[in-house]
Amino acid sequence: MPPSPPPSGPSTADEIVPETLFLSTIPGASPSKWVDRFTSRERSVHLVNHDVGAQVTFLAPGPDGSAPRGLPQLGYLRWRLDSTPEALLAAGGVDPADVHVVRFYEEDPVVCVGQDHLLAAWDAADGPVPCSELDPAERMDPARFAPEPPVDPLDAPEVPGAGERMAVEIVATGAGHVVLPASVARMFGRKDVVVLPLERRSDAAEASDGHPGWGVGLAWLKAVDSQLVQDFVGAAKGRRPGSSRNDHHQTTTAAPQGGAAAAGASRSGKATTTGRNVAATKGAKGAKGVQGSRGSKSSKGTKGAKGSPGSKGGRGGKRR
Template identity: 40%
Template sequence: MEDQDQQDGGENPQHAAQSPQHAAQSALTLGAIPGATPDKWVSRWRERYPDFRLSVDYYDDAGQLARLQHGTADVGYVRLREGEPDLDKDQFSRVLLYREEPVVCAAQDHWIAAAEESVTWEEIAEEPFLEPAAMTPGQEPDPHEPLAGGELARAERIALEVVASGAGLLILPNSVARMLSRKDIVIRRVEDIPGYEVGLGWLKEKDSDLIQEFIGVARGRKPGSGRSAITPAATGAPKGSGKGSAKNTGAKSGTTSRTSQQKPRGKSSGPARSGRRPSSPKARRRR
């Protein structure tokens, strides 16, 4: 992610006027969804702010806004189809992370497999399509209960089994299709239809320094940024120090520690060398 601090447009007035309760928050829960890969952000957070616990729970797409409203997650991935109504701006804040292409999943022997990279909507519009929600009627998981990897996107997994039989096609976000990929399924990009917008959302009334700092990390904010509401100093370490700091490692100045320059002792695999450079025959004649 590129650093987008310059695009934030100044401090958020609502954020600046937080209550003491929000300022004192010491733990954060991220609600992830199928296809999301927050590992890099989580690693950065835990390295910079070990005193502020960050936990990640996975859920299906459906019910994400309800989880944010009920406090099941403090901040969460929100995937919306382009052109669909946005979040209620009176209740939620959202930052866009990336746009995702729609893909079609088909049986390996379907004619779509002959397409190298993509098909147009016009070419497949008359085909039968499957709706994942119809695959598991009345079997939706508890929206507030985290899911294990094998339980994620259960309806989509069942739909793909039907697709593999040749009974229909399935439109999915690219990351979800890749996560659920099977040898008997082909995946092709679909042109001329809306894609998906993926962002991070949170409840405005629960905005906090911790949420704002996590958003900054997700958008590429560097350690020690002047816009950081929480700094390594909050964990007992001075700003600019800590694990991975250039000042700690000498990476910024290009210096190397004396210990790392020492050669290992013991048997050498090559001929022994003295500390004096041998003289050439010409030099010996001059003597």
């Protein structure tokens, strides 16, 4: 009697083991949208949540001078806009020439105070709080309460953002203030803490006044660049899976000094440009052949009086 055939079922050849991207994040980062675009049956993302003080750890050489492990392959960077990503990398012992940096967006500064603090009575109608209203002696620096950066970039702290969390808890008692990126303040928000917008340098009357805000981007070592990394960066840019990288070509080397101007248009700037283009298109459809027409009312006037382009009184002229 011949042996019975083995039970039918999926072969090991049909099993797909997802390729995993290790992404280093920082407090306030919200990569979920990017991760959702990127993740598929073949690809997954593992988040390694680091403190801001350890955000360049995955890019730095080992303690004995050895080459970096290459994991995480990609990570967030946040830097003050009165500085540059290159300066941040150099301060962390990383050669900026070895790193690709893509800038994505800017973050506004906010100041957090307790409900009993004098600034808690600030009227939002008066605009952002000027930096001159902040007493330097009352400033709480989250770095004072943050743990030491890990030696291994795959070792995340037990409580990511412990420095910011502790600073906010102290501020809640009414002692001092802490200046944070808006996303970080939302992350550690409390009912007994008042969050107020802080005057940005671009909004201030003098260039020396105001807080510069922060820039946020993604960084990775050139030595570990891969299709997996490029696909995630493409997903972060909004590129569809399978589309050519040339469709959304952007310089990925660390941008030169210059802050927001070097980074290009911000999110709000892009939206404004798009809105203007849409409005112009609608105006052109509503008033065909009428230069500078901005609405459909003018086009109605041209129907009544063909000899008067752009006239609002077309119907009245017809009655004459």
